[in-house]
Amino acid sequence: MHTELKKGVYWVGVVDWDLKAFHGHELSTHRGSTYNSYLIVDKKIVLVDTVWGPFQDRLIENIREIIDPSKIDIVVANHAETDHSGGLPLLMTHCPNATLVVSKRGAESIEGHYHKQWTFQTVKTGDKINVGSNDLIFVEAPMLHWPDSMFTYLTGHNILMPNDGFGQHYATAFRFNDQVNESELYEEALKYYVNILTPFSDRVLKKIEEVLALNLPVDIIAPSHGVIWRKDPLQIVKKYQEWAAQKPEQKVVFLYDSMWHGTLKMAEAIGEGLAEKGVQFKLINMGVSDRNDALVEVFKARTVLVGSPTLNNGPISTMMPVLEDLRGLKFQNKIGAAFGSYGWSGEAVKIIEEHFAKCKIPLIREGIRCKWQPSQKDLEDCRAFGREIADATLKQ
Template identity: 30%
Template structure:
């Protein structure tokens, strides 16, 4: 029924598309769906790299048989135990009872914890190798990219890297699987959204993994989500993007995220944005937190170097969706941003001290005096808003380096 999809000689794609699920991890919207990628190496010994969500196990099995026919699977390599990739392991074992499962120490612990599997397991360590015939598998431990057991598997002779969730992206594979079959630009923002929401907290482990892979030649980059990258220029771009994002480096541009109940706080956001544009900032993204999903705001905070957040006081706290956004940014350890904030209140302000505490906890540079508006835009509020827009524009367009608030100038 299915025609085998060959990535390179003897290596095949057997993943599936999910166009049904509305939210990834029940958190992140999937307007373009998501793929769960799995791969087969057909050699003297047959090797399956990762599985798929249990919901697609029947389809998965049909795709496996399109490559192997009645031939058995000798090894299952588990690079990542998150259930969207390990969910079909029990099903697979029922079909191939003699299959041997290859993973690291943490993988083996999770196999027992999730599925009660303790037999037919092979433990591998960092840089261990396994011959399966013509091809040699080498295992790279990449813990906390983005789970503690995560590893990558490299086929030395084919220069093919199976990278688990690293280098993944939201979005289904609509016909083409290889980047040379599609317009890969359609995945750019979804790769950044995937990174910022799923991997973003773990910049340091990503940097460690990239250094480990620095001298590994890669002709095919096979993630567990999204396209298979085989065009050298695209592989270089994907590695460069992960390097930049994990260093918390960003493009020239400004994100203004705000909550507004009756429009007064939104007016401040508009004035700030207009002034920033008049002073040379061309990439400005505005998010009303009541309408924009948090995942999209996080994507843009990873993408752009300027960040301004505004909130009315609500029950003596930040507006709930702003409070959630601030928490999410802090949880991802975002660094190296020019930061400004503004707030509004009717009878008692709570925004100033909470934004100040947030800014002090982050490696941000607060660029101007905060704007706190009582009731409406009277007095010098408009002047302060314009000043914030102008100063952050100067910072962004001049190429200035961020000097974090918590860094001593002595």
């Protein structure tokens, strides 16, 4: 199976409808994904990126529909992560003399994954390789999202291949952005951004400015996952600028869990206080909710409230993964507070507050605790707490 993007430029990747988890089980992928590989047939034959290892036979079949894979002269590996480089070992047995074009850090990371003596050519930003009627131009994009990450641009056809940048874990019947459901597409593009690129938002903004300043015409943005942006391709670049600015909405997300609903009742009463002030909120029980989807809600909101009962002198363990993500994703422009029910020692709220400090999320005020199940007085205190959180949320 293959799709022609422009004359002599083909998508030869794979659609993985079955994929429900990525990065081990770190990232949920409810809508599957694709591994996009691009074949350029000119005087030179070029393959830009491969596919994940289990699909390497399919890549070779797809290439064979167009040319004999032994004819490939140049293989560009924009990024060594195995969802894009996994097809290299098999591919390189078909074209052992092909030049493997990588960034400086890519030479190290591809070597580090495969330990093979392939013929490497290292490129840096601005370097060009002529392939016949057109050139490949390279732009290093370190930490978007690995040190090796690189964008490849094809002149003449004006195709930017930014690897994981602008991608989405989204399996679809057709390959282009104008052929799919727009709201699904943006849901997946945002989830990808939030869960993978947020910590590098400053670099995203700088890299976009750098690439725009090159004044290269862009007809197509062809990422390594999901659909290819051909209709108004710069729409996703504008969205990335908006997301990278991290300007949250004046609303509140609760991340909580509760064994016997004491902490839940507190959350609901805090919510009543927010509602009195007209502030939108969502309660997300981390015991039963998808972490990556919850993080998208956190990304959108100004305020994050973390609630947990105390269990064995600490927060309930179901809160731990999302708290760790909150630290690692380095969300900007957030404020927060903690709350929770306890029985005797009640450490959870303080431990969550210490964690907020590690996340560099300032506290709106000290947390609120209630012993055992909340009394009428406790619930009134929670409503007052909610009103205070509302005022802080609206103040930004």
